[in-house]
Amino acid sequence: MSVSVARFCLDWAEMHANKDLQFVIKLSFGHFWRLRNQGVPLSHNLSAMDMIEYSYPDCRGMKYLEEEDCRFLIVLESFDCYQTSLDWQNAPVINDNHTKAHPDVLIVNIIRGTVLRGARLWILGRRAAASQIPTQYLDVVTEIQGFSDEKVDQFLTLRFCDAALSTKIIRQFKRIPTLSIIARQPFMSWMVAQVFERCYRYRGYGEHPPRLTPFYLNIMIIQTNRRLQFYHGKMDHELKWSSDEKNLVTRIGKLAFKMLERNTNVFFEEDVKECALKPTEVTVCSGMTTELPYAASGKRTYCFIHFSLQEFMAAMYVFTMFRGESKNVLDTGSHKPKIFKFKDQTKSAAGLVQCALTRTLAAPLGYYEMFLRFLCGMFSPDCHDNMLSGYLYGHKMPKMTGLDDVQRLLEQTIQAAEENQRDRVENLKECLREMIQEDE
Template identity: 50%
Template sequence: MDSDTEVERIFNRGGVDIDRPERPPSSYGSMRSDDEEEEDEDVADGSTSKAVTLSTNMVTRLRLLHSASLETQNTGTSQPLNPAEACVIYTGFGEPARFELDHEEEEVEEDEIEDEDDENLIATTPIPSSPVELENQMRSEEDESRTGRLHPELDMPYVFMNMQSVLSELPGDTMTNFKIRLCRDERELNLRQLLDEDDVLNLVDKMIEVLGHENALKRTISLLQLLRKVEEAALLEDRCKRVLICFDLKQSLIRKHKVLFEGVPRQGKNHPLDTVYVEPQISACGRGGVDPDHELRPATPSLPPLPDADSFVGVSDLFHLRKGDGEAVRTVVTTGIPGIGMSVVAAKFCLDWAEGRTCKDLQFVISLSFQSLWSLRNLEALSSKEMSIAGLIKYFYRECRDMKYLEEPQCRILFVMDSFDYYQAALDWERAPVLSDVSTPAHLDVLVINLIRGTLVPAAQIWLLGRRAAISKIPPAHIDAVTEIQGFSDEMKDEYLSRRFQDKGLAARIVAHYKRTPSLRILCRQPFVCWMAASMFQRCFNHTDYGECPPRLTPFYIHTMVIQTNRKLQRCHGLMENQVKWSDRDRYVLKSMGKMALTMVEQNTCVFFEETLEEHGLGVDEVAVYSGLCTELPTSATNERKGFCFIHLTVQEFMAAVYIFMIFCQEGRTVLYQPVWRWLPLPKLPTPQGEPRSLLELFRSAVGRTLESPTGHMDMVLRFLCGLFYRGKHNEMLGAKLFGHPIPPLSGVKEVQKLMERTIKDLSTSSPTERLVNLKECLRELIQEDE
């Protein structure tokens, strides 16, 4: 039974008969326009009919309760208040129509109701109005923000009221043309039904139901302009300016973040972000982000343990955190090791907000990547030009060119600023001038400083994302909360790898295969490594020319080093994919990092400091910020002294193996002689002219050093060394990057394989099980096959 029929039934109980044609059900029940008057006659019994006037300028004892359907669920608190003695009529769908009597009316007898004067029964039209907080629905500010309470001018009732107000002024022929043009593009709207319906409220109701209130508003303005109703279109646009700016901003963010390009962008090789995204664990107490787990070694006390699950917080809850004094946080910092997915998390949050899934209490979300800001700063046409914060927003988002709400204290704006580590300018936090006017032009560095300080747009919230070594340069007084992305749990790894592929059989094979290697399973805590595992295993399982056996451990570390170095060149130097070419400095940095890593492995430590970098001719930024292979540790973990480490202990061991590999290929010598010779000049291995260099002596020393290490800290170095000398596709790429030419010819691979097999056989009865397992893994890395 629809809402009007139910109203008629209630009226008939008082002796009034109403007979009117049925209309399609509306999500707003029996809404009527302000100037509408209807007269219905009852001729069922042949009696004289009574005229019943429905108006909106009087009060009745009837109050409509609307359905909590999808299109009206946000208007529950925006209905006009009714007298306390009002009778309640439920007009929702899915339940029988009902009415409720207030407590004072429960004792009224039915005959007393029939005796009331029913000649002027009035039904209050529930025209949408500004949201009103009901007494029995009072909530705290935090609860309101969590449930997504919209600004009154962004909520659907406000749009509904203004659309109805403007459209009700259109003449009949214009309204007919409006409906015809509307139905021409919107197949879900029935033209015959709209032409038969003269109620403007029903038209607006149907448009919002089908299109949504933002799309319906845009479509209305567009049609009014096509019908040359310029003044009406301008009036509606002016009244709903905030909605239009917000809608256009959302569309821009959706276009920007809808698709996720992983690795090298290629046509047709992309994934919708929603289909592959798995939200990583985010901790409210950052402890360094480095996973201390290791396949062969116990957790080192130098690295802080991973935080407990009790400290995890959802992305949408970051902006509802409270400071110690109970005030809401303004500046939230999120850090993490390279490859942990900070940019993807920021992109997913922007997409969710734009599509109305989270943080609806935020009026505007402005995404300003520091990578884009750095590119803007280096543009010749703009490098010397000053710009205001309003002009900066307008530069990146043209839809915000008429935005005048930045300085409103009640305007909730969030600036999402990721990749802070790629803004390479040295920001002068102490001497930068103070800005408080959004229209005052200044240098881009000054704008960034004042935005983070809170002097510019003080009512806005700031979300900064970047690597710890870069974020630590911001004065702590400007940061309210520090969070850290911890990556995937074991369940999240499987979920991510499974969601990437429609072929469930292929997904199951990939999940099963990556779990066979404990080190890879640990490293897949980083979403970046998970993506590499998915891509490489997919290529292997789907393409026969890639190889019969899936790649083992070393290729993943090679790709990690190569991809992170390429990203450094692309982001820091603004190079395109086809322009990336490693310089001698890039090779020197990797070689020096490998030398430092080998020294740390030999000393059985995993933390280094600034003076350690200086000893190897390296800078803090190029190692801890831009290399993508190292990270800064919290000062509390290193006794208030800035300490650094590789993003995982196995990455440190891999870089040590890379240094051994580079020295042997470039100079023909080994750095793994016995300790008694360590401080003597290392001679080159004798190699006859034109003869390939032999690997046997190198691996004899490496195996000896591994067996002599009581703590097993050389075991993974030997495993990676075996994988580096495998002559395969990944090794060809490695030679081109590290040397600029193919790897020189090498001999003795078969002899090395026999050496490993003989060592395993000799030690099968005397060595610990872990040592034998590692030697067998070394042999598998050398041949890149299972035994």
């Protein structure tokens, strides 16, 4: 999205497009959020012009935006960085660009159109965040997807000299709709090539095609091994994970879980340190996160290379704590589901999944669905027993028990959802497919 905005601004500045616009002003919800939470005089009492002048000091005292014939665009980036609910119904109305108000109120009025009246607004953010804006304030919704499906196929076809291998990989990843959508991001297309090319080295691969969770497990393993090779000079035969690698992966998962609970995909250095991690290890060397261009605040901001990877790492952390330490980090101890007669039953495999189901079904649609799907996928023996043995767990780790109870719980939840929560049914079926690693 940032690249799209930069391209738009450059084309306008060089007068290649949108020549009818006199000004293009780019603001960030990240700036609004930081101002809202800082103890400076501007923080809880600012006007629209204060915000523009804060971001662009050269605009101080500019009167053009109030002229009726002034045509300008306000680009508001990173709506998901504004981490609180906005009161669209009850926020007081502001009718001019100089009235000061709390940032929550100011944002509502900018989007309503009562402030910066002549502006066209372009709001950017993840779908889950942007969907909270009432539809009456939206004229057009556009989803930026990166590669088209044809470009993904072209990339995978040209990447390999072996045409038969390319054909196999394209057929494989297209089986799973979620993976087909994710692959539209160029980095994920590259990862599709990396993962499937690696997997097809093994005899018999593809006869029983794996689903989504094994793909993400491979991403985690590949990126961690590349870290060992690139930063630590390890050879292919030396890629045995030490306790440092295991702790790094688990703590990155803990970071992902904390961000998921906060319903945000951005984090800062203090968040990294809270999880007993070194910022450089996470933000540079892990291969799973990237830095965001919010340099104006002076605060370095990061996110996972894809939001679905954050959801996967969060699920991996929850499962690892259960598998390795017999802890159910989803059990808050307050509202125990009625199916548990005894306290210790929440520490069973079905107890962990029940806590995840309770949390998912109580949240708005789209918040925990992929997390639940990945967590269920972890209970597949192919994932937790075969793929992670020798990496996160020793080869002599005892077999998991209670998997039949997990499958029965998912089947019962699907039956109940078909009567009461039909919008949840398909994802619950996907969770079951991930657990048994079968398409039907």
